[in-house]
Amino acid sequence: MYNFEFVKPASLAEAGKAMGQEDAQALGGGQTLIPTLKQRLASPAVLVSLSGIAELKGVCTGDDGAFCIGGATTHATVAKEAASKFPALAALAGGIGDPAVRNRGTIGGSLANNDPSACYPSAVLATGATIVTNTRKIAADDFFEGLFTTALEPGEIITEVRFPIPERAAYAKFQQPASRFALTGAFVAKYGAGVRIAITGASEDGVFRWTDAEAALSANFSPAVIDGLSIAADGMIGDLHGTPAYRANLVKVMTKRAVAAA
Incomplete structure (x- = not known):
């Protein structure tokens, strides 16, 4: 030091x-x-x-x-x-x-x-x-x-x-086993005005909102909704723990798990 x-x-x-x-x-x-x-x-x-x-x-x-x-x-x-x-x-x-x-x-x-x-x-x-x-x-x-x-x-x-405490909420994290940081994590929060989703561990720009999933889940709060969505790998983190495409897939997987848990 x-x-x-x-x-x-x-x-x-x-x-x-x-x-x-x-x-x-x-x-x-x-x-x-x-x-x-x-x-x-x-x-x-x-x-x-x-x-x-x-x-x-x-x-x-x-x-x-x-x-x-x-x-x-x-x-x-x-x-x-x-x-x-x-x-x-x-x-x-x-x-x-x-x-x-x-x-x-x-x-x-x-x-x-x-x-x-x-x-x-x-x-x-x-x-x-x-x-x-x-x-x-x-x-x-x-x-x-x-x-x-x-x-x-x-x-x-x-x-x-x-x-602000949501009506329903859950966090799902796919963790790096050594550090226990999130390789990708999704926090889902449902309010009367709609759903907000934030993703951590995936993007090169840090935490972000997945707005397409927010709109879909605001209309139908069901894990199955996530199956019909996709998110681009461009701008996702690529390192020894996973490729950008791997993290893009984890965004969907973790969001679906969070919705199911909520």
Whole structure:
């Protein structure tokens, strides 16, 4: 690692001030950032830990009925606390990594990093969730901007994620067995106004909505509907784990499984 200053603020106000320093980087659970630092792929001058800020942790139900999760809440806590109110999200959180990762990694850190194979982005995009920061609110459709890229500005901290709870929902993931990241994952959410589907792990541009499937399932919410659809392999990830065509097929398979589970 390179040398850096480590700061552990006790409040959001202190964190915002620390993040205003030149070349400051927020640290959530560190499940991605710490390995990145060890490989010298990042070299922040100031590392601002968010783990000591109580107001960024925990879950609650908002006045509008949304399921609200603090940005520094761990995956393990989400898996436990969402089980009764949002089972699909609880199942997703409970399937991230291993116990060590789930007890350190945070929802805010995952979303800010926006790994193309991460699970949380699919749930956020499929539900049309709102990402709340220390300065503004960002709609899910405006938040994800491509591979490891989001709408977050320098110094901006994710304080909360607000999920509108769907009538039905499920997440299906075909995981890479070593990392347990998604080779392809599909989150399906059905609302009175229609169906939203988000795919992770497949596209070179990161998480995306499969709009053709959304339209078909909004008309007929049945797994059989997916059989009549196709998705192009162009732009899909190709690596040692699978070709673009393989991932395109997984998009259909995982979406069909998610619909059946929902």
